[in-house]
Amino acid sequence: MSSPSVWHKNYPVAQGNRQSPIDIVPHQALHDPSLGPVVLNYDQCTSMNITNNGHSVVVQFDDSDDRSVIQGGPLDNPYRLKQFHFHWGEKGCHGSEHTVAGNSYASELHLVHWNAVKYKTFGEAATAPDGLAVLVSLLHKTGDDHRWLHVITDALYMVKFKVSTTVNCFNPKCLLPSSLHYWTYLGSLTTPPLHESVIWIVLREPIIVSEKQLGKFRMLLFTGEEEDQRIRMENNFRPPQPLKGRKVRSSI
Ligand SMILES: COc1ccc([C@H]2OC(=S)NC2=O)c(OC)c1
Ligand SMILES: [Zn+2]
Numbered sequence: 001m002s003s004p005s006v007w008h009k010n011y012p013v014a015q016g017n018r019q020s021p022i023d024i025v026p027h028q029a030l031h032d033p034s035l036g037p038v039v040l041n042y043d044q045c046t047s048m049n050i051t052n053n054g055h056s057v058v059v060q061f062d063d064s065d066d067r068s069v070i071q072g073g074p075l076d077n078p079y080r081l082k083q084f085h086f087h088w089g090e091k092g093c094h095g096s097e098h099t100v101a102g103n104s105y106a107s108e109l110h111l112v113h114w115n116a117v118k119y120k121t122f123g124e125a126a127t128a129p130d131g132l133a134v135l136v137s138l139l140h141k142t143g144d145d146h147r148w149l150h151v152i153t154d155a156l157y158m159v160k161f162k163v164s165t166t167v168n169c170f171n172p173k174c175l176l177p178s179s180l181h182y183w184t185y186l187g188s189l190t191t192p193p194l195h196e197s198v199i200w201i202v203l204r205e206p207i208i209v210s211e212k213q214l215g216k217f218r219m220l221l222f223t224g225e226e227e228d229q230r231i232r233m234e235n236n237f238r239p240p241q242p243l244k245g246r247k248v249r250s251s252i
Helices: 006-009 149-151 211-218
Strands: 038-041 047-052 057-063 067-073 079-088 107-114 132-141 165-166 182-187 199-201 206-207
Touching: 067 107, 079 132, 079 211, 132 211, 149 211
Parallel strands: 132 199, 132 206
Antiparallel strands: 038 067, 047 057, 047 165, 057 079, 067 079, 079 107, 107 132, 182 199
């Protein structure tokens, strides 16, 4: 993966008007009373596999029907859960993509959904302005293990290299904080092709994870088993991008 500072050469949209992530400044967010709660229906979720795709570790879901959807909040339709993945740093509290009043977190979870009401495939939705909805959980490193994150971190040794393995159903609702209050704004994918197709829903309350759990993400490799170079997968986050006049709305 090339550095974010050169992405604009091959992807001019990197300097577009609705790029992500951003720094969220809470007291500048507009409280919008018309913003209802986000509603998550993940109970019938069927997670299928966990994959090291050379950029992150991704858990894919069966999105052939509306069994796992997010709706409400800023969304006009239900959006189907397709996958979730993480972004993290190499140490300390750097690693999240979104920052809050200039503060970054150790990691960030992206739950990626697509608008299957308006678009036929994820690929088509990923290029449409209202095609994707990404729900964000910020991971704050303090000391205690997150009781459910270990299901993911205990499986990471199986995908140290760029491989995939099956996982039993894992309901990602257990990786969310107790409060579903959120900020929302219009943005983009945070790695190439950087399509400006994402309605972002960033949960305000972080979840608490341990250094030990974060360390398991950092032992993943960008490289495949057959490659002689072993490059640790870390710092797979894009820094905050210019707001360019966008408004961030708050649910509370
Ligand atoms: C399927 O193609 C992509 C391509 C890029 C991203 C990046 O955009 C966000 S958001 N996180 C990323 O790593 C992606 O995530 C859904 C999916
Ligand atoms: Zn992401």
